[in-house]
Amino acid sequence: MEAIEAVDREINKVLNKFENFKSQRTQTLQDLIQCLEKTRTELSDAPDEDELAPSHSLIMSQTCLNIKDTLNQIAFEHKELHGNVSKVGKAIDRNFVSDFGGIMQDMMSNDKNMDKINQVICEHFLRHGMLDIAEEMIQETGLQIDETIKEPFLELHRILEALKHKDLQPALIWANENRIRLQAKNSCLEFKLHRLKFIDLIKQGHSHQLMALIYARNFAQFAHTHCKEVQSLMGSLLFVHQGLENSPYSYLLDPYLWEDIADIFTRDACALLGLSVESPLSICVKAGCSALPPLLNIKQVMIKRQCSNVWSSKDELPVEIDLGPDLRYHSTFACPILRQQSTDTNPPMRLTCGHVISRDALNKLANGNKFKCPYCPVEQSVSDAKQIYF
């Protein structure tokens, strides 16, 4: 990306020049020192009271001048380097935005808000298993976190850690305890856990064959829901001797199954606990990072056109920000005519022809009681339109 390239170029230039300067000038200084020391050793043979030969004198004065010139040059060259250094700064300023003022009113200066923000951050840490950091944060900020909030996260984390180490036991116990609720949500978690355990036993070969068979009794309860899968799992027993890798059942050994189980577990556990799957903080900041560039752009435009007052008085952002389908959590209806979101006071209305517009648009269009639908010119009356509930 060219912004980064620009700064990178300047920094590389600076580094190069510094390296050159250092190696060359260190050498120069070294040479000067050696030259003087040579003269020194030449002189050290002669006794102290002797007078200096005129030739020597001349050479010495010349050397002195040389040294002075070189030193001045060194200082000058270093000063020149400043040009390159400041170019780096200019490149940074040119390519990156430094001022966020005027985009949002400052939420952070309010103490109560700070407390809530810290709570959210702490939950984020708990969710991602960074428990010691969360602890440190609670101590340093004096946050009051309910133990009941921490508990589910700690348990979740414990089970996930075990899954990472391929230990299925805690997960199985948990799935067992919550079986009814999981079944209500049509979760296949317990089945998959049993499946992994079964595959594990089979992998260990002939010696564990009987154990695998006995373990397979656990699949009885899944006979209705996962019939085909149980059948193919049983089929894999045929290949215990030669090992599953060389059989049509080698897909059962795919390490992807372990990553998958961790995901499924997180998803189901969070659904049961009424939590979102991903930390709300990460989602929010991700949305914010996508939202900031268009907001900064529009701020620039507003400043140019000198209408920056318009922003702060509205209670909607001035520009539509597309965050992508992943970050769309609420389905919204916006009237195609007025281009506004529907609210409780301005709900969507279904016309007799099937088209939907908002009530305000309806009222604006109608002269008296009759009007034509703006899409298909079907005549109808205002009272025929019914409010539609999505």
Add this chain to the structure above:
Amino acid sequence: MADLKALEHPTLKVPYELLNKRFRAAQKTIDREVSKTQIAIDDLDRCLQSSTVTVGQMKTALDGVVEKLTFLKRKSEESIQEETDAAYVCKKRIEHLKEYEVSHPTQEAQWKKKRLDRMLVEYFLRCGYYRTSLQLAEHSEIQDLTNIDLFLMSKEIEESLERHETTACLQWCHDNKSKLRKMKSTLEYNLRQQEFIELVRQDQRLEAVGHARKYFTLTEESQLSVVQRVMGLLAFPKDTSLEPYKSLLDENRWHSLVEQFRYENFKLYQLSNTSVFGISLQAGLSALKTPHCYKSDGSGKNTDCPVCSKHLNELAKDLPYAHCAQSR
């Protein structure tokens, strides 16, 4: 990639300012040592110019020059090493930013997680939660990418100001003299005033007068009335209840000194007053906020939506809604 442009200015500017600072220090050192060496050479020259010069004199003069040259060489090597180190910090951060561009989707998620951690570290540092930020930086291995050193240094000075000590802060003012003067900073002046007030508080009024003589003589016109008021403090006892002298003796003046220091420190490194984290959070909340999240009967809530979650819901109450012009 637009979000890089919007968010990463502080990441790169702070090491650049450090590089600049080290460059200026190096230039000063080199100039100083060069002039010292030149003085030694002049001595040597003088020896040579005089009519009779013994070998012994030559030897001593030569020794002097060699010594100065060696010292110059060592000092300049050290200075240049420091400059190069600062430049390498810049380079490392740029390399990290480059990774975002070329990353695979899974790596992208990792990079974004690191970005969130970086923002949180800076947020913690600004709030003063130093231990948490250090731990988080270690955990995510982002120490080189965050400005921890800067904040830790300012933490020391802030703590010394809280203890009513002015030495550390005055040292800092001295180190950054030229830039502070460009910013027309009044910090040093206010520190001297506070020292004066403290002397009066301890009833050392004669010392206070001496202090004033030393430091208040260079007052500008605009500051004159302030100085007069402070000097007037000499006439009142320390438990006076008369304004404005009572407020001059107020302990809270130290707090405002801490804040002024913090503000000017940020300005020196071109950091803005709000953290990048704060701005991103607010922008995100606003962009995700819909009327559904705030329906009075709670019917619109979606457990996955961040704005519907308890704390963020309260936080986002005063923020603008997302603009929605098309049905989705």
